[in-house]
Amino acid sequence: MPNQFYNKFDLERFPEVPLSETEYRSVFQIERDRIIFSYPFRRLKSKTQVFQSGEYDFYRTRLTHSIEVAKIGRSICDFLKASSKHLSKDFYIDPDLTEAVGLAHDLGHPPFGHIGERKLNALMQPHGGFEGNAQTLRILTELIYERPGETKGIAPTRAFLDGVLKYKSLYTESIKHDPSGKAVYPKNHFIYDTQANWRETVFGDHEIPAELNNPNALNHYKSIECQIMDWADDTAYSLNDIVDGIHARYVTIGSLTEWAEANELDKNQSALVEKLTNKIRKNSYEPYFGSRIGNFVHACTLKPRADFLSDQTHRHAFDLEIDPSAQVESKLYKKIAYELIFRTPQLQQIEFKGGYILQRLFEAFTESEKLQLLPVQVQQLLATETTESGRKRRLCDYIAGLTDGLAVRTYKRLYDPDFGSIAELV
Numbered sequence: 001m002p003n004q005f006y007n008k009f010d011l012e013r014f015p016e017v018p019l020s021e022t023e024y025r026s027v028f029q030i031e032r033d034r035i036i037f038s039y040p041f042r043r044l045k046s047k048t049q050v051f052q053s054g055e056y057d058f059y060r061t062r063l064t065h066s067i068e069v070a071k072i073g074r075s076i077c078d079f080l081k082a083s084s085k086h087l088s089k090d091f092y093i094d095p096d097l098t099e100a101v102g103l104a105h106d107l108g109h110p111p112f113g114h115i116g117e118r119k120l121n122a123l124m125q126p127h128g129g130f131e132g133n134a135q136t137l138r139i140l141t142e143l144i145y146e147r148p149g150e151t152k153g154i155a156p157t158r159a160f161l162d163g164v165l166k167y168k169s170l171y172t173e174s175i176k177h178d179p180s181g182k183a184v185y186p187k188n189h190f191i192y193d194t195q196a197n198w199r200e201t202v203f204g205d206h207e208i209p210a211e212l213n214n215p216n217a218l219n220h221y222k223s224i225e226c227q228i229m230d231w232a233d234d235t236a237y238s239l240n241d242i243v244d245g246i247h248a249r250y251v252t253i254g255s256l257t258e259w260a261e262a263n264e265l266d267k268n269q270s271a272l273v274e275k276l277t278n279k280i281r282k283n284s285y286e287p288y289f290g291s292r293i294g295n296f297v298h299a300c301t302l303k304p305r306a307d308f309l310s311d312q313t314h315r316h317a318f319d320l321e322i323d324p325s326a327q328v329e330s331k332l333y334k335k336i337a338y339e340l341i342f343r344t345p346q347l348q349q350i351e352f353k354g355g356y357i358l359q360r361l362f363e364a365f366t367e368s369e370k371l372q373l374l375p376v377q378v379q380q381l382l383a384t385e386t387t388e389s390g391r392k393r394r395l396c397d398y399i400a401g402l403t404d405g406l407a408v409r410t411y412k413r414l415y416d417p418d419f420g421s422i423a424e425l426v
Contacts, residue, residue, distance in 0.1 A: 001089060002090065003090060005092055005093060005315075007313065009312055009313050011158070012157065014158070017155045026094075026096060028159070031154060032099055034144075035107070035154070038107075041107060044107070045403075046061065046406075047403055047404060048062070048112050048116075048354075049065045059247070060240055065236055067103070069106075069229065070100075071099075072235050073099060077094070077095040079298060080301075084301065093224055094159075094225075097157075100160060101229045102229050104136060104140060106136070107135075107136045107140070108133060108135025108136035108139055109400075110399065110401075111399075111404045112354025112357070112407070113351065116358055118188075119354075119359055120362075120400060123362050127392040127393060128194070129185065129190065131190050133164075137195055138195070139153075140156055141161075143397060158202060161202050163223055163225035165198070166219075166230065167219045169189065170190060171186065173190070173218075174190040174215045186215075189215070189219050204309075224319070227319065227320040228300075231320060235296040237334075238337070239292050239296070242289065243285065251337075251340050252280065255340050256277050256340070257277065260273045275288075299322050300322060304319075354407075357407055358399060360411060361399055361410060362396075364415075365395050365398075366392075366395065373414070381394050
């Protein structure tokens with residue numbers, strides 16, 4: 001039974017590639033499969049989620065996090081199909097599409113977690129900045145199958161592009177000015193100016209209405225699949241970062257108690273902290289947080305909306321509404337994770353080191369371009385660029401694509417006199 005939720009506008013591919021007569025998959029299943037079997041997706045295995053990849057086997061990496069986000073997103077689709085009066089057996093949010101969006105959402109993240117993103121953004125400030133979501137879009141539309149002289153993405157559908165496009169404000173649109181007139185460059189939440197054509201593609205060349213003509217409003221304008229991915233992402237890291245923090249003994253009964261005493265918590269927040277301490281005491285926090293994922297899925301409902309695209313596509317005819325109690329719980333866990341895990345000296349020192357490594361790599365490759373320090377294919381791609389910004393973007397693509405371990409090994413080969421061998425692969 002065909003799904004009436006999607007139409008030709010949603011299913012159009014860029015570039016348009018006809019399906020083989022023997023193709024048994026939907027276009028959304030093809031997109032999902034292309035992501036799963038891609039090089040950038042495999043590399044997420046060795047990129048930091050909370051704790052640096054390679055530190056024990058049970059901590060989450062960007063790869064396991066992405067798999068969890070995809071599964072939660074798919075579960076939300078199934079729950080909404082079964083529970084929402086706005087959906088039916090032949091009118092529903094496609095779980096394959098939403099799964100593909102979840103699997104892809106962190107493809108553009110660089111090594112060493114958020115410090116890597118901040119460091120590359122600072123280094124790329126004169127050349128259009130760096131942002132993980134923008135880099136994800138760049139990978140999917142230009143880099144994933146790239147060869148020198150040929151730019152090639154996965155031929156994404158409009159629906160998939162819109163689902164991945166969490167932010168829609170361009171870099172230059174996001175630049176603000178302080179009272180003295182000095183430019184304040186964005187730290188995140190933008191796409192590159194060179195990706196304006198993809199925003200136009202997502203909107204189907206509809207003119208952006210006045211009410212969305214500012215970065216904040218534009219970045220909050222999301223398709224229903226993007227909204228589901230966003231909540232699935234919040235669910236995964238607000239719950240699972242706490243689990244990893246307990247495993248690593250950053251979140252303990254003692255640290256939680258001290259934290260609660262130092263913060264003004266309301267009755268509901270205090271009850272959640274007390275329950276968490278009890279679960280840690282009984283060593284039953286893993287199944288408890290597993291059940292919270294189900295609660296967060298069941299907290300979702302659909303609300304119809306009308307805007308400049310809602311007549312064109314059902315993907316913009318609904319908002320995802322989240323039960324306020326689930327939002328409060330998620331926000332509390334994020335605050336606990338931020339203050340008891342991310343802000344600890346141990347993780348701050350590791351973050352500092354990661355940022356330092358990326359900066360030194362960027363400087364070395366920039367200053368020694370004629371020494372051919374980079375892999376041959378990267379050198380060939382650099383040679384196709386005619387502008388400094390183009391070359392810097394290519395260099396940034398390479399560094400952002402490194403895993404934590406490869407970034408460290410490359411740094412050591414360049415700067416450690418006792419490390420390296422002519423037999424090593426780059």
